[in-house]
Amino acid sequence: MDGVEESVYRPYNCRVIWMREETPDITTFRVALDDHEAVDAFTSFKPGNFVLASVIGYGEAPFAISSPPSQIGSIEISVRRLGVLTQALHELGVGDRVGVRGPYGNDFLLREPRGKNLLFVAGGIGMAPIRSLVQHVLEDRKSYGEITILYGARTVEDIPYKEEFKKWDRMDYVDIVLTVDPGGETPNWDGRIGYVPNTLSELSTSPTNCLAFVCGPQIVIKLSAEILSNWGFEDSDIVSTLENRMKCGIGKCGRCNIGHIYVCKHGPVFTYEEIRRMPDSDY
Ligand SMILES: Cc1cc2nc3c(=O)[nH]c(=O)nc-3n(C[C@H](O)[C@H](O)[C@H](O)COP(=O)(O)OP(=O)(O)OC[C@H]3O[C@@H](n4cnc5c(N)ncnc54)[C@H](O)[C@@H]3O)c2cc1C
Numbered sequence: 371m372d373g374v375e376e377s378v379y380r381p382y383n384c385r386v387i388w389m390r391e392e393t394p395d396i397t398t399f400r401v402a403l404d405d406h407e408a409v410d411a412f413t414s415f416k417p418g419n420f421v422l423a424s425v426i427g428y429g430e431a432p433f434a435i436s437s438p439p440s441q442i443g444s445i446e447i448s449v450r451r452l453g454v455l456t457q458a459l460h461e462l463g464v465g466d467r468v469g470v471r472g473p474y475g476n477d478f479l480l481r482e483p484r485g486k487n488l489l490f491v492a493g494g495i496g497m498a499p500i501r502s503l504v505q506h507v508l509e510d511r512k513s514y515g516e517i518t519i520l521y522g523a524r525t526v527e528d529i530p531y532k533e534e535f536k537k538w539d540r541m542d543y544v545d546i547v548l549t550v551d552p553g554g555e556t557p558n559w560d561g562r563i564g565y566v567p568n569t570l571s572e573l574s575t576s577p578t579n580c581l582a583f584v585c586g587p588q589i590v591i592k593l594s595a596e597i598l599s600n601w602g603f604e605d606s607d608i609v610s611t612l613e614n615r616m617k618c619g620i621g622k623c624g625r626c627n628i629g630h631i632y633v634c635k636h637g638p639v640f641t642y643e644e645i646r647r648m649p650d651s652d653y
């Protein structure tokens with residue numbers, strides 16, 4: 371519209387075209403980017419970017435894009451039901467409208483992963499951003515070395531992407547290690563039992579030419595990074611994402627900042643070296 375400034379907060383009017391109930395409280399939604407403007411905006415997104423997803427009457431919230439950039443015309447988000455907006459998203463069905471702003475933030479490719487061995491460590495919903503990067507990497511398998519994915523959930527039924535883990539495990543030089551918290555196992559569970567950092571400490575990944583991506587609750591990031599440091603990983607070779615509470619998502623409201631760092635704009639992806647240097651860092 372001539373003379374009228376476009377609002378930076380205007381969401382694209384998108385549509386749920388596919389859903390999968392991953393666990394009792396996590397559902398993955400594939401949303402179609404229904405107009406050219408939205409498709410153009412997302413053609414250059416990278417693993418690690420996030421969106422603000424909204425439902426009319428319930429507000430909006432940030433979610434990592436969990437699908438790879440090669441998926442043109444739609445994106446996926448995996449949503450853990452927690453409060454008002456996430457409950458409203460879980461009540462949507464195929465064909466329903468959802469608002470999407472983005473893509474926002476920086477990305478995992480801040481450390482070039484090609485030519486390297488990759489270790490992914492994730493807990494809970496932290497697998498959502500990692501899934502985008504794993505799928506991206508596996509589409510060009512030859513460009514990377516050995517890949518290890520350690521994922522932990524509270525219980526067996528809390529593990530999302532079960533079929534994808536099985537598919538990835540069948541690929542050459544991809545090692546999948548699944549673990550559940552003690553007590554969360556079932557009689558026929560053939561994975562590990564133990565918290566993510568404990569299970570990580572039982573692996574033996576060499577830090578040589580290896581990048582580690584660690585996503586999940588703060589305690590998982592902190593304890594896993596300590597283990598990796600003990601193995602000889604440099605803090606700059608450990609990459610993570612922060613999930614500070616956000617409002618605008620674009621560096622304007624000051625809701626997400628840690629000192630002069632705006633997690634929405636300068637992050638959400640940071641090396642562990644950057645995270646430890648943040649003002650009042652608990653890491
Ligand atoms: C960059 C980024 C990426 C994210 N990616 C994902 C994702 O891929 N999948 C996913 O399920 N969630 C993700 N989250 C978290 C998600 O944004 C929150 O779960 C969501 O905002 C909750 O909204 P709600 O209205 O349902 O909850 P509310 O009704 O606002 O809150 C319910 C409860 O959850 C707590 N809460 C809300 N947001 C957060 C938060 N960010 N951190 C800690 N506690 C919180 C509140 O304090 C309250 O106790 C991400 C967050 C960020 C910042």
Ligand code: FES
Pocket residue numbers: 615616617618619620621622623624625626627632633634635
């Ligand atoms: S969420 Fe508004 S400045 Fe980051």
